Amino acid sequence: MTRDDALALDARDPLAPLRDQFSLPAGVIYLDGNSLGVLPKATAPRLQQVVADEWGRDLIVSWNSADWIGLPQRVGDKIARLVGAGAGELVVADSTSGNLYKVLSAAAAIVQADAPARRVIVSERSNFPTDLYIAESLARERGFELVLADAQRLPSLLDTRCAVLMLTHVNYRSGRMHDMAALTRAAHEAGALTVWDLAHSAGAVPVDLRAAQADFAIGCGYKYLNGGPGAPAFVWVNPHHADRFWQPLAGWMGHAAPFEFTPGYRPAAGVARYLCGTPPVLSMAALECGVDTVLAAEPFGGMAALRAKSLALTRLFAERVAALCPGLALVSPADDALRGSQVCFSHPEIGYPVVQALIARGVIGDFRAPDILRFGFTPLYLRFADAWDAAQHLHEVLEREEWRRPEFNRRAAVT
Amino acid sequence: MTRDDALALDARDPLAPLRDQFSLPAGVIYLDGNSLGVLPKATAPRLQQVVADEWGRDLIVSWNSADWIGLPQRVGDKIARLVGAGAGELVVADSTSGNLYKVLSAAAAIVQADAPARRVIVSERSNFPTDLYIAESLARERGFELVLADAQRLPSLLDTRCAVLMLTHVNYRSGRMHDMAALTRAAHEAGALTVWDLAHSAGAVPVDLRAAQADFAIGCGYKYLNGGPGAPAFVWVNPHHADRFWQPLAGWMGHAAPFEFTPGYRPAAGVARYLCGTPPVLSMAALECGVDTVLAAEPFGGMAALRAKSLALTRLFAERVAALCPGLALVSPADDALRGSQVCFSHPEIGYPVVQALIARGVIGDFRAPDILRFGFTPLYLRFADAWDAAQHLHEVLEREEWRRPEFNRRAAVT
Numbered sequence: 023m024t025r026d027d028a029l030a031l032d033a034r035d036p037l038a039p040l041r042d043q044f045s046l047p048a049g050v051i052y053l054d055g056n057s058l059g060v061l062p063k064a065t066a067p068r069l070q071q072v073v074a075d076e077w078g079r080d081l082i083v084s085w086n087s088a089d090w091i092g093l094p095q096r097v098g099d100k101i102a103r104l105v106g107a108g109a110g111e112l113v114v115a116d117s118t119s120g121n122l123y124k125v126l127s128a129a130a131a132i133v134q135a136d137a138p139a140r141r142v143i144v145s146e147r148s149n150f151p152t153d154l155y156i157a158e159s160l161a162r163e164r165g166f167e168l169v170l171a172d173a174q175r176l177p178s179l180l181d182t183r184c185a186v187l188m189l190t191h192v193n194y195r196s197g198r199m200h201d202m203a204a205l206t207r208a209a210h211e212a213g214a215l216t217v218w219d220l221a222h223s224a225g226a227v228p229v230d231l232r233a234a235q236a237d238f239a240i241g242c243g244y245k246y247l248n249g250g251p252g253a254p255a256f257v258w259v260n261p262h263h264a265d266r267f268w269q270p271l272a273g274w275m276g277h278a279a280p281f282e283f284t285p286g287y288r289p290a291a292g293v294a295r296y297l298c299g300t301p302p303v304l305s306m307a308a309l310e311c312g313v314d315t316v317l318a319a320e321p322f323g324g325m326a327a328l329r330a331k332s333l334a335l336t337r338l339f340a341e342r343v344a345a346l347c348p349g350l351a352l353v354s355p356a357d358d359a360l361r362g363s364q365v366c367f368s369h370p371e372i373g374y375p376v377v378q379a380l381i382a383r384g385v386i387g388d389f390r391a392p393d394i395l396r397f398g399f400t401p402l403y404l405r406f407a408d409a410w411d412a413a414q415h416l417h418e419v420l421e422r423e424e425w426r427r428p429e430f431n432r433r434a435a436v437t
Numbered sequence: 438m439t440r441d442d443a444l445a446l447d448a449r450d451p452l453a454p455l456r457d458q459f460s461l462p463a464g465v466i467y468l469d470g471n472s473l474g475v476l477p478k479a480t481a482p483r484l485q486q487v488v489a490d491e492w493g494r495d496l497i498v499s500w501n502s503a504d505w506i507g508l509p510q511r512v513g514d515k516i517a518r519l520v521g522a523g524a525g526e527l528v529v530a531d532s533t534s535g536n537l538y539k540v541l542s543a544a545a546a547i548v549q550a551d552a553p554a555r556r557v558i559v560s561e562r563s564n565f566p567t568d569l570y571i572a573e574s575l576a577r578e579r580g581f582e583l584v585l586a587d588a589q590r591l592p593s594l595l596d597t598r599c600a601v602l603m604l605t606h607v608n609y610r611s612g613r614m615h616d617m618a619a620l621t622r623a624a625h626e627a628g629a630l631t632v633w634d635l636a637h638s639a640g641a642v643p644v645d646l647r648a649a650q651a652d653f654a655i656g657c658g659y660k661y662l663n664g665g666p667g668a669p670a671f672v673w674v675n676p677h678h679a680d681r682f683w684q685p686l687a688g689w690m691g692h693a694a695p696f697e698f699t700p701g702y703r704p705a706a707g708v709a710r711y712l713c714g715t716p717p718v719l720s721m722a723a724l725e726c727g728v729d730t731v732l733a734a735e736p737f738g739g740m741a742a743l744r745a746k747s748l749a750l751t752r753l754f755a756e757r758v759a760a761l762c763p764g765l766a767l768v769s770p771a772d773d774a775l776r777g778s779q780v781c782f783s784h785p786e787i788g789y790p791v792v793q794a795l796i797a798r799g800v801i802g803d804f805r806a807p808d809i810l811r812f813g814f815t816p817l818y819l820r821f822a823d824a825w826d827a828a829q830h831l832h833e834v835l836e837r838e839e840w841r842r843p844e845f846n847r848r849a850a851v852t
Contacts, residue, residue, distance in 0.1 A: 045493045054497050061493035069484055069719070077666055078460045078476035081801060082469050085851035090666055117714020119688030120535060147700065152689035152714070155702040159687035170700065195698075244715065251492055251505055251718035272574035273534030274567035281852045283610075283806045285562065285585065287570040299532020299567070300659065303666035304484070305720045386496060391698045436500035437696045 028338065031406040036322055037331050041403045043315045044248075051408045051415075053387045056194075056222055056364050056398030059248030065311040072307045093306040094275070094297055100313045101247070101256050104325060105220060105239065106230030112258040114306060115297050116271075118221055118242045119152045121257040124269035124296050125238035126160050126188065128259070129215045131267045133185040137213060140185040141166050144214075146173055150194045153219055157188055173198065176205065180212035187214050191229065192222035192362030195394050197354040199227065199362045203234040210235070215263075221245060224256070225316040226332065226363040226400075228325040237263060246363070246400060248312030254305050257296045264292045273298035315402060331401035332363045335409045339397065340365050342413030347420055353394060364398040366390075374437070378430035379419045385412050389437050443753065446821040451737055452746055456818045458730045459663075466823045466830075468802045471609075471637055471779050471813030474663030480726040487722045508721040509690070509712055515728045516662070516671050519740060520635060520654065521645030527673040529721060530712050531686075533636055533657045536672040537571045539684035539711050540653035541603065543674070544630045545579055546682045548600040552628065555600035556581050559629075561588055565609045568634055572603055588613065591620065595627035602629050606644065607637035607777030610809050612769040614642065614777045618649040625650070630678075636660060639671070640731040641747070641778040641815075643740040646673060653678070661778070661815060663727030669720050672711045679707045688713035730817060746816035747778040750824045754812065755780050757828030762835055768809060779813040781805075789852070793845035794834040800827050804852050 032038060045061045046052065052060055076084040085091050098113040105112070115121065126143070133140050143157050147170040154170070161168040171179055180187060187209040192199045206216045215237040223229050225246030231239055237260050243253030268289040274280040275297035278288040289295035319328050340352060343365075350367035369376065370393055377389040387397040397412065419425060447453060460476045461467065467475055491499040500506050513528040520527070530536065541558070548555050558572050562585040569585070576583040586594055595602060602624040607614045621631045630652040638644050640661030646654055652675050658668030683704040689695040690712035693703040704710035734743050755767060758780075765782035784791065785808055792804040802812040812827065834840055 045489075047494050047496070050496075052496065058492075058497045060496065061488065066485060066488050066493075069488060070481060073476065073481045073484060073665070073723075074460075077473075078481075079462045081462070081465075081467065081475065082473045082803065082851075083796070083801075084666070086849040091851050116531065116535065117688065119690075119714040120531065120686055123686055150689075151692070151695070151698050151700060154700050155687045155689060155692060158702050159683075159685045163685055250488070251499070252715045252721075254717065255714070268574075270574045270578055271535055271538055272570045273532065274565075274570060275534075277566070277570060280566070281806065281850075283566050285566060285569050287573050299534040299670070300667045302669065302717060302720045304723055305717045306667075308488075308719055381498070386498075388497065391696065434501040435696075436506050 025407065025410050028406040028410040035331065037319065037327060037401060040318055043318060044403045046403060049384045051385045051412050053385065053397040053399065053412060055400035056226070056245050057388050058244055058251055059246060059312060059400065060403060062248055062311045062315045064314065065250065065308050068307055068311050069304065072304060090301065090303045093301050093303065097306055097310045097313060098256060100310065100317060101224060104316060105224055105258065106232050107258050108232065111261055111293055112256055113293050113297055114243065114254050114256050114309065116255060118219065118240055118255040119156050120271065121240040121255050122153060122156045122219065123160060124271055125217050125240055125257060125259065126157060126186065128263070128267045128269050129186045129217055129238055130160065130164055130166060132263060133215055140183060140213065142183045143168050143186045143188055144176060144179045144184050145170055145188045146176065147171060148193060148195060149190050150219070150221065153188065153190060173200070177208055180208050180214055182213065184212055184214040186217055188217040190219040190221060192227065194222055195353070195366060195390050195396065197362045197364040197366055199360055202229070202236060206234050206236050222362055228329050231258060236260060243309045243312065246316070247309065248315050249309030250305065250312065253309045253312065254302060257293065259293045259296060261292070268295045271298040275299060275301065319402065328401045332399055333358045333361070335399040335401060335404055335406065336361060336363065336365045338406060339399065339409040339413055342410060343367065343416060346413055346417035349420060350395065363400065364396060366397070367395045368393045369395065372425050374433065375425035375430040376419055379424040379427070380415055382430070383415050383419065385415045391437065440822065440825050443821040443825040450746065452734065452742060452816060455733055458733060459818045461818060464799045466800045466827050468800065468812040468814065468827060470815035471660050472803050473659055473666055474661060474727060474815065475818060477663055477726045477730045479729065480665065480723050483722055483726050484719065487719060505716065505718045508716050508718060512721055512725045512728060513671060515725065515732060516639060519731060520639055520673065521647050522673050523647065526676055526708055527671055528708050528712055529658065529669050529671050529724065531670060533634065533655055533670040534567045534571050535686065536655040536670050536711070537568055537632070537634065538575060539686055540632050540655055540672060540674065541572060541575050541601065543678065543682045543684050544601045544632055544653055545575065545581060547678060548630055555598060555628070557598045558583050558601045558603055559591060559594045559599050560585055560603045561591065562586060563608060563610060564605050565634070565636065568603065568605060588615070592623050595623050595629055597628065599627055599629040601632055603632040605634040605636060607642065609637055610781060610805050610811065612777045612779040612781050614775055617644070617651060621649045621651050637777055643744050651675060658724045658727065661731070662724065663730050664724030665720065665727065668724045668727065669717060672708065674708045674711060676707070683710045686713040690714060690716065734817065743816045747814055748773045748776070750814040750816060750819055750821065751776060751778065751780045753821060754814065754824040754828055757825060758782065758831060761828055761832035764835060765810065778815070779811060781809050781811045783808045784810065787840050789848065790840035790845040791834055794839040794842070795830055797845070798830050798834065800830045806852065
C-alpha cells in the first residue's frame, strides 16, 4: 500500500463529506478525538443564539419558550439513537463520574433488596481511574468491596458474592473492547447487574444497550460526541429498573413536580429521576451540536458505516507503524472485533516526549501514564491519508530522535 | 416621594455606571436576577474566544495553555472575595444540589467521627426544596433524621442530637435573611456543624464566611453572579475541615494527582477534593464573566455599596406597593437587617396571573408556588426609577384586572 492508495480510499469514501461539519485547524492531524472532540462549525453560531437571543433577550422566559427545561431529555433522545436505547430512556446530566455514582448506588440498592449478601463490585484493574475512585468511595460508604482483576479473569469473579459488574466498554488506554452482550449475560446468570461506561464507545463504535440487556450505562459528551471541553455526560437506565429505585443525588430536577416547590421528595417517572440540578444550558446546547455531527452519518449508514471506516483507519495506522517503528509495541488488539476506535503503543521510556514531538509536528495524540502513546481515530473527520501521514511523522520523530529536545521532556500539568 | 425623586437618586448613584456592563433588553424592568441573572456584555465575545480559539484552534493544548484545568480554582478565588472566604478555599464545580450532597456528607462524617449519637440534620421548613430533597436522601442513606422547623424554632433544635444545621442564608420565597454568625455560634455551642446555602446571597448581600466561622457553604452561579442559565455552582469548606474528610463524589478531578492515572483514590489537599468530574469549560468561562461584573463594584465600595443600594431599592419598591396595592401582603421583612435583595408579596388567589400580566408589560418577576409574587433587585443594573415604575405597573395590573385574561392563567411548565 502506498500513500496514493490512501488518497484513493479517501476519494471513494462515502463518509468524506462529513468532515466538512467541523472547524479543523490547518496543518493538524487530530488523533485525540477520544480525549476532546473537535469543534463543529454549528457550535459557535448556536451558542451565539443561545447567549444573545435566548438568554440575553428572552431571559427566564426561555425555560419555556426555548424549551431549556427539556434539554436533558431532548439531547438524551439523540444520544439514545447512537447507543441502542429507546426514546425517553436516556438523559444528559452532570459529569460521567457523578452519573456513575448515581447508577452504581441504584444498582447496589436493587441487588441489596433481593440479595443482601452480595457485596462485591467487580471491575477491571485498568479501568479509567475516575470509575475506580467512584466505586471505591461508594463501596466504602455502603460496606461493599471493590474487587479488581485483569479482563480475562473477570468471568471467574461473577459469583454469588458479586452484586455489580462495572466496566468501561472500550478501555481508555489499550482501546480493547469488551463483549457487552456476553459479559452482561454472564453477570445476569450469576445474579449480578451491569454498569457500562460508554466514554470511549458512544459515537465511536456500535453499541446496543437494549439488545445486550444491559442494566445501567453512562457516558461522556466531550469525546466522540464532540460536545466541547467538559461537556455534560449522559445516563441510561434499563426501563425495567428505572422506576424501581431512586439515586442519592436527589435534586429538584429529578423530582416528579419540581415547580410545585413541595418539601418531600417524590422521584419523577423513569430515567428523569437521575437528573439532579438545573440543566447547564450553554454546555447542553454545545453538546447538542456535537451529537448532531454524529447523527449526520445516519443517511450514510450510521454507526455501522462509521465503524467500518474506523476499523480501516486504525488497521492502516497500526500496520504502517508496525512497519516503520519497530521500537513501539502495539498495545491495542490487532483483532478488529476487540479494538475500539483507537490505536495505542507502549514504550518503556520515551512515550511522553515522543507524543510532544508529534504535537509539535501537528500530529495530536496523547500520552497516558505510565507508558502509553494513544491515537484516537474519529472517522467523521479523519482521512486515510491522515493515518498514513501520522505514521510517517511518528517514524521521523523516532528516527531523527526529535523527542530528545528538552522542551518535549518538560511535563505539563495536564497530560 | 415622587418619580422625579427616584430619577434624582439615579442621577447621583455612584454605582450607576455598572449597569453598562450588561446587555439588557429594551423596555424591560428585570426583577428576576435572583432566578437568572442578565447577560453581561463580556460573555458572548469571551465564549466566542473560548470556542473558536481555545477549543477550535488549540484543542487539547488549552487544558494547559489556556489553563482550563485551573478554572475551578481561578473562578473560585474570585467568588471567594464576595463571600468572605480566602484564596484557595473555594472551588467552582457541579450544581448547587450536587455540592450540597458533598458537604452534607462531609459534615455528617466529621460529626459522626466524634459523636456517633448525633443523627439529626436540622433545617428550615421553607428552605428551597432541592436542599431538603438532598438532605432527605442523605439522611435516608446514612441513618440520619431530617428535622424541619420554622425559623424561630431553629435554636431550640440545636441539642445533643443535632449533627448539622443546614440553612439557606436568604430564603428563596420570603427573602428573609438568617443571622449567619449568631446561628453558627449557637450550632457550635450545641456541638453541631453548619452548612450554608448562599444561592440568594452570593453577589446579593455581604457574606463573611470566615468571620462567621461557618463550616461549609455552597452557592449558585446563575442568580446574582450572572453566570448564565444553569451555570456551575460553588463550594467552600472551612480550612480546618478541608483536609479532614473526603466527599463521596470522589471523581478524578478531586484526586491528588489525576494525571498519574493510578487506581487508588488519594484526595487532593484542601477544597480541591470537592471537585469531581472534568470542568465544564464553556459554562465556567461564562460564569467568570458574570462574577467579574460583581467584582467590578469593588472600586465603588464593593458588596457594602451594593447592599446599601439594594436596600434602598427594595425599601422604595415595598413602600410604593404598600401604598398602591392594598390587596397584596408583604411577605419579606420590612426590617432592612432581615431582608435579602428581594421583595415578595402574597396573594391567596391571583399571584400567578398577576406575575404573567406584569411580564407582558415588560416587568419580569416570578411566581413561587403556592402564593408568592417575587421581585429580585440587582443593584448592579437596576435603577430607582425602575423600582418606582415596577410598582406603578403592578398597581395598574391589579386596578385594571389585567390578570383576568385567559393567557395569563395558563400555567407554563417552568414557573
